[in-house]
Amino acid sequence: MKAIQDLYPDDFSHCYGCGHRNGAGHQLKSFIDGTDVIARFTPAPHHMSVPGFVYGGLLASLVDCHAMATAASSEITDSLAPRFVTAVLHVEYMKPTPLGPELEIRGHVTERSARKAIVEMTVSAGGTVTVRANAVAVRIPKSMES
Amino acid sequence: MKAIQDLYPDDFSHCYGCGHRNGAGHQLKSFIDGTDVIARFTPAPHHMSVPGFVYGGLLASLVDCHAMATAASSEITDSLAPRFVTAVLHVEYMKPTPLGPELEIRGHVTERSARKAIVEMTVSAGGTVTVRANAVAVRIPKSMES
Numbered sequence: 001m002k003a004i005q006d007l008y009p010d011d012f013s014h015c016y017g018c019g020h021r022n023g024a025g026h027q028l029k030s031f032i033d034g035t036d037v038i039a040r041f042t043p044a045p046h047h048m049s050v051p052g053f054v055y056g057g058l059l060a061s062l063v064d065c066h067a068m069a070t071a072a073s074s075e076i077t078d079s080l081a082p083r084f085v086t087a088v089l090h091v092e093y094m095k096p097t098p099l100g101p102e103l104e105i106r107g108h109v110t111e112r113s114a115r116k117a118i119v120e121m122t123v124s125a126g127g128t129v130t131v132r133a134n135a136v137a138v139r140i141p142k143s144m145e146s
Numbered sequence: 147m148k149a150i151q152d153l154y155p156d157d158f159s160h161c162y163g164c165g166h167r168n169g170a171g172h173q174l175k176s177f178i179d180g181t182d183v184i185a186r187f188t189p190a191p192h193h194m195s196v197p198g199f200v201y202g203g204l205l206a207s208l209v210d211c212h213a214m215a216t217a218a219s220s221e222i223t224d225s226l227a228p229r230f231v232t233a234v235l236h237v238e239y240m241k242p243t244p245l246g247p248e249l250e251i252r253g254h255v256t257e258r259s260a261r262k263a264i265v266e267m268t269v270s271a272g273g274t275v276t277v278r279a280n281a282v283a284v285r286i287p288k289s290m291e292s
Binding site for chain 1: 157158160161162163168169170171190192193194195196197198199201202203204206207208210211229231232233234235236237238239242286287289290291292
């Protein structure tokens with residue numbers, strides 16, 4: 001099964017967070033799992049905020065890319081996923097996220113229109129939810145197409 | 147004049163976004179400018195979302211670190227800035243941020259208590275505001291001290 005991000009059109013596969021054509025990036029991969037979409041990611045040792053804990057900006061990045069993939073997940077046709085971009089990102093750091101364990105990012109769409117979707121997400125470490133987030137994903141505007 | 151992040155205690159200077167002891171990180175530097183706090187950052191070519199535009203996760207990271215520095219800015223004593231951590235981060239992507247120009251991140255505290263501060267921010271490219279954000283910054287909890 002291919003990751004949703006690997007089904008984006010080639011022109012839109014350079015994202016620092018999740019593009020397979022960005023060798024310097026995080027290359028997040030999100031997969032459909034029933035009505036949810038799941039990604040797993042193990043932060044590098046340098047992705048710290050203070051020693052022992054994951055940098056919040058990385059967590060925001062992971063949920064950002066995961067939300068766009070979740071928005072696209074139900075609109076995949078002919079092995080192509082539509083590209084959404086983030087209009088709003090809201091992240092609540094419920095508790096510090098330990099640096100070391102693999103993280104699970106889980107999302108699902110709660111509202112959808114022709115042009116946009118609202119996605120709710122959690123990030124868990126070792127089964128404990130440490131982050132809750134939501135995002136407004138919109139279809140990529142013409143002005144951002146190359 | 148030293149950046150606020152360079153006044154964090156050494157134990158808290160490893161942040162991927164702004165720690166001077168994290169050689170792999172973004173090393174954001176925020177400076178007091180009257181009642182505001184300003185940082186300037188030029189994204190690297192690989193910090194893209196789609197070609198020509200800055201990755202939203204990087205923008206979230208920059209405002210995250212800048213908010214913590216802004217919260218600390220009025221509490222610097224003996225050349226030490228207190229370390230805040232992010233409880234909530236809210237980012238509105240008003241328009242795509244062009245990749246190339248130096249960005250200006252500007253923040254100010256709108257509410258403060260003994261334990262936390264609310265910070266509002268903008269990100270501008272070439273004088274145009276592309277991102278509005280706010281954050282709840284809290285004093286670092288004992289559980290995160292090493």
